[in-house]
Amino acid sequence: MSNHNTKSLGEAIREFITAMKWDEKINETSIIGDWEKIVGRIVQMHTTKIKLKDGQLTIQVDSSALRHELHMRKQQLIKRINDFYHASIVSDIVLR
Template sequence: MGQMSIGDAIKQVLESNGWKQRMLQIRMRTDWEKIVGKTIAKYTQEVHLYNRILTITTTVAPLKQELRYAKDQLIQSINQHFGEAVVKDIQIK
């Protein structure tokens, strides 16, 4: 049996038990303002991450359009913030 670092062991346990997805969801909500800024965070009612698809809910039509235009850049910013490919697509509602 090979040796494994404590960090790798914890990561493996989180992934095998499905906890990593839940932790990413919580961290996304917590860090949302840091990622997108105060203005966008203020006008987004819900941010939900599931199966690498981020769903953003807002009632502000111009913001919806802006988020759609900046979708690829936002995915890149989020993944850079987390240091891994957390989001592969974004849905705006």
């Protein structure tokens, strides 16, 4: 007799992470770790803080000129991040 409720280990882990509400923290940690690959060295050097909450990515930068440039390219940056992870992780960006 087979059990129709069997899941792969990966599925079970994903469900556990979601149930524990760790998925957004894991996504935030991934974005921080991959930030230079996503935005390049110069932007990474001027980024002082990154926070993800409810799909909103808050980015703190130490340059007003860079903050303005990122604001003008906000939709491109959202797309770049989501394309990088092949998932809709970020829905909005706040720059500080």
